[in-house]
Amino acid sequence: MSSDPTFAPGCPLPAAGYALTVMAHGGGGRLMQQLLDRLIRPALDNPWLAQRHDAAVIECGGVRLAFTTDAYVVKPLFFPGGDIGKLAACGTLNDLAVAGARPLFLSAALVIEEGFPLADLKTVLTSLNAAARAAGTAVVTGDTKVVERGKGDGLYIATSGIGVIDHPQRIGPRAIRADDAVLVSGDLGRHGVAVLAAREGLGFETTVQSDCADLSALVMDLIAAGHELHCLRDLTRGGLAAALVELARDAGVDIEVDDAAIPVAPGVRAASGILGLDPLHLANEGRMVLFVPPAQADATLARLRGHPLGREAARIGVVRGGRGGVRSRSAYGTFRVIDLPSGEQLPRIC
Amino acid sequence: MRDLDAYRDADTVRGLAGRIAATVNRPWTLMEVCGGQTHAILGFGLDHLLPPSLSLIHGPGCPVCVTPVAIVDQAVALARRPAVTLCTFGDMLRVPGSEGDLLAARAAGGAVHMVYSPLDALDYARRQPDRQVVFFAVGFETTAPASALAVRQALRLGVDNFTLLVAHVRVPPALETLLAAPGNRVQGLLAAGHVCAVMGYEEYEPVAERFRTPIVVTGFEPVDILSGVLVCVEQLERGEYPVVNAYGRAVTRAGNRTARRLLEEVFRPVDRAWRGMGTIPAGGLELTPGFRRFDAIERFGTSVSPHVEPDRCHSGEVLTGRLDPRACPAFGRECTPEHPLGATMVSSEGACAAYYRYRHVQ
Numbered sequence: 001m002s003s004d005p006t007f008a009p010g011c012p013l014p015a016a017g018y019a020l021t022v023m024a025h026g027g028g029g030r031l032m033q034q035l036l037d038r039l040i041r042p043a044l045d046n047p048w049l050a051q052r053h054d055a056a057v058i059e060c061g062g063v064r065l066a067f068t069t070d071a072y073v074v075k076p077l078f079f080p081g082g083d084i085g086k087l088a089a090c091g092t093l094n095d096l097a098v099a100g101a102r103p104l105f106l107s108a109a110l111v112i113e114e115g116f117p118l119a120d121l122k123t124v125l126t127s128l129n130a131a132a133r134a135a136g137t138a139v140v141t142g143d144t145k146v147v148e149r150g151k152g153d154g155l156y157i158a159t160s161g162i163g164v165i166d167h168p169q170r171i172g173p174r175a176i177r178a179d180d181a182v183l184v185s186g187d188l189g190r191h192g193v194a195v196l197a198a199r200e201g202l203g204f205e206t207t208v209q210s211d212c213a214d215l216s217a218l219v220m221d222l223i224a225a226g227h228e229l230h231c232l233r234d235l236t237r238g239g240l241a242a243a244l245v246e247l248a249r250d251a252g253v254d255i256e257v258d259d260a261a262i263p264v265a266p267g268v269r270a271a272s273g274i275l276g277l278d279p280l281h282l283a284n285e286g287r288m289v290l291f292v293p294p295a296q297a298d299a300t301l302a303r304l305r306g307h308p309l310g311r312e313a314a315r316i317g318v319v320r321g322g323r324g325g326v327r328s329r330s331a332y333g334t335f336r337v338i339d340l341p342s343g344e345q346l347p348r349i350c
Numbered sequence: 351m352r353d354l355d356a357y358r359d360a361d362t363v364r365g366l367a368g369r370i371a372a373t374v375n376r377p378w379t380l381m382e383v384c385g386g387q388t389h390a391i392l393g394f395g396l397d398h399l400l401p402p403s404l405s406l407i408h409g410p411g412c413p414v415c416v417t418p419v420a421i422v423d424q425a426v427a428l429a430r431r432p433a434v435t436l437c438t439f440g441d442m443l444r445v446p447g448s449e450g451d452l453l454a455a456r457a458a459g460g461a462v463h464m465v466y467s468p469l470d471a472l473d474y475a476r477r478q479p480d481r482q483v484v485f486f487a488v489g490f491e492t493t494a495p496a497s498a499l500a501v502r503q504a505l506r507l508g509v510d511n512f513t514l515l516v517a518h519v520r521v522p523p524a525l526e527t528l529l530a531a532p533g534n535r536v537q538g539l540l541a542a543g544h545v546c547a548v549m550g551y552e553e554y555e556p557v558a559e560r561f562r563t564p565i566v567v568t569g570f571e572p573v574d575i576l577s578g579v580l581v582c583v584e585q586l587e588r589g590e591y592p593v594v595n596a597y598g599r600a601v602t603r604a605g606n607r608t609a610r611r612l613l614e615e616v617f618r619p620v621d622r623a624w625r626g627m628g629t630i631p632a633g634g635l636e637l638t639p640g641f642r643r644f645d646a647i648e649r650f651g652t653s654v655s656p657h658v659e660p661d662r663c664h665s666g667e668v669l670t671g672r673l674d675p676r677a678c679p680a681f682g683r684e685c686t687p688e689h690p691l692g693a694t695m696v697s698s699e700g701a702c703a704a705y706y707r708y709r710h711v712q
Contacts, residue, residue, distance in 0.1 A: 020457040024444075030688055260360075273354060276698055331360035332367075332572070334395020336708040 029341035055099040064165040066101035081210030085127030097216035098232035100171040101163030113152035176251035181297030182317035187263035192282030213286030235284040254322025357571035366576035367399040384542035385412030385699025407671035414697035422447035429460035437471035438486035468500035475512035495609040498616035513646040540568040550605025626666025663692035
């Protein structure tokens with residue numbers, strides 16, 4: 001990738017030398033950040049987008065609403081622990097939850113490839129509906145398109161969600177303070193490993209199930225119990241590492257985590273070791289990181305662990321005043337920088 | 351996985367670091383050969399546990415990094431042919447050739463398919479009989495047996511739409527080139543445990559003897575690496591230069607005989623250019639005459655001219671341990687993982703990538 005002299009400095013394209021979209025632009029890593037920062041955000045610039053949160057918070061007639069959207073593209077469509085329907089409901093519910101919003105309504109747009117079995121479509125929609133209903137919401141509007149065979153991966157789903165923030169807390173990156181405790185709601189990397197293992201051709205078997213789950217009940221429980229939450233972020237592509245790097249940058253703080261405290265299930269650790277992947281970069285679909293005042297951290301941790309979705313919750317680090325960096329401390333007392341993955345996580349050669 | 355945890359145990363690691371400090375009386379410079387070891391050292395901060403008089407420099411043991419631009423260009427050119435599907439390991443996709451990487455070739459319409467094994471590429475060829483499937487065979491003696499197996503199966507099954515673009519390289523000739531180079535600073539070598547798991551370590555014995563340099567077969571977990579360092583400095587302090595196996599749970603002196611026989615049947619040594627190191631006598635592998643018809647270059651011809659490395663990339667000096675990645679004028683400035691000048695910044699085993707990932711503060 002030599003740089004192209006026809007592109008002047010400051011020109012938003014090409015991101016890192018690419019004139020065409022490459023898969024890594026969607027991988028949750030640094031290339032994706034560059035695409036967002038240099039092309040997508042400038043093109044759509046407005047104050048709500050500038051909140052840089054998973055959901056935009058909108059004041060409307062004295063009511064605070066949270067609004068979010070997400071597109072779901074997963075291969076395979078059915079994986080241990082879920083399917084694209086459950087994923088499409090939970091992912092959007094989680095984006096609302098981490099804004100502190102109680103979910104109200106969802107929409108769903110289906111892009112179906114010619115030849116996709118209707119029985120599979122029914123299974124997926126049953127999952128989507130079940131997850132929406134379990135969260136006390138419903139899919140109240142939608143759209144359906146069919147594309148020619150070979151023009152889609154079976155099925156893509158885009159969902160949007162709207163929720164209400166009916167409490168005075170302002171949860172988001174701007175509320176992160178030095179000395180805040182950093183918690184995670186559970187062990188990391190299950191979704192990434194479950195999906196990789198289910199993919200054709202990887203040739204390894206694992207009992208690891210995706211963590212795909214709706215976190216809104218857990219968040220509502222913390223808020224109802226009076227816990228002060230400075231910031232929440234659900235962990236998706238790019239994993240814990242991407243979430244911490246983005247939040248440190250957006251809040252202008254340093255974050256320090258303790259390697260030994262980060263919960264990773266043995267099966268996930270084993271698969272990561274074999275494939276040369278870092279569990280901190282692996283995708284999750286039912287986990288979040290929480291920033292809470294230090295004096296309340298133990299109480300919040302106990303409350304998380306008392307909930308079925310938070311049994312493996314852990315206190316993993318602390319916020320320091322600083323310049324927006326993330327580092328982790330090993331069991332040997334040494335430090336390493338935690339950074340965004342560059343693009344897609346690519347299994348190594350040997 | 352209790353096993354793996356034992357090789358990362360904090361008390362054992364601190365104990366080994368203490369023994370190394372107590373053993374070292376003079377300054378020593380060791381080279382860990384393998385990029386996987388480099389990443390473990392930087393990721394776990396093991397270099398910070400060593401006494402200041404003991405230096406670790408990072409060797410050329412990253413197959414992606416040493417693959418010459420000309421071969422990457424051949425892969426890109428093959429991927430652009432309409433009838434060809436190029437299969438390769440994920441690591442190779444982002445290595446820059448002189449006109450872009452394989453991801454860019456795919457984005458521009460080329461058929462590039464990521465596989466986890468050469469046998470997957472062979473399966474792919476059997477399922478797509480109308481396409482020519484080329485496996486970009488990169489790697490040391492560790493991965494070469496799998497390529498050999500794929501070719502032998504292709505012969506047995508009569509799969510004639512499958513070829514290899516062979517870029518396999520051999521470690522011992524590269525170590526000899528390094529140790530013989532003027533200004534060599536390396537006093538002891540930590541050999542790559544997985545290469546030795548296949549090849550054993552008999553072939554390192556004449557190298558250690560000739561250059562009076564101890565070579566210690568070393569693994570990849572923190573306890574393995576520090577055990578290798580300890581054995582190596584013990585030999586140096588004693589003035590001895592044997593080959594010692596500090597990775598006994600995976601390596602024997604003779605290695606994996608089945609894999610070695612397979613390698614000898616399908617491949618033979620050939621002089622090969624290494625990126626940044628020049629042509630190394632017997633530094634690569636090529637298909638033996640009986641398997642030559644599975645060679646992608648034979649089948650498709652070469653379509654690219656030899657490429658000159660850009661001056662701004664100092665990967666040759668990095669790969670031979672003469673330059674600390676952080677001292678490279680391009681490091682973290684014009685050369686980053688998103689915009690690499692050379693493969694040492696791309697590969698998951700490259701030394702520049704390791705420093706950028708674990709130590710670089712923007």
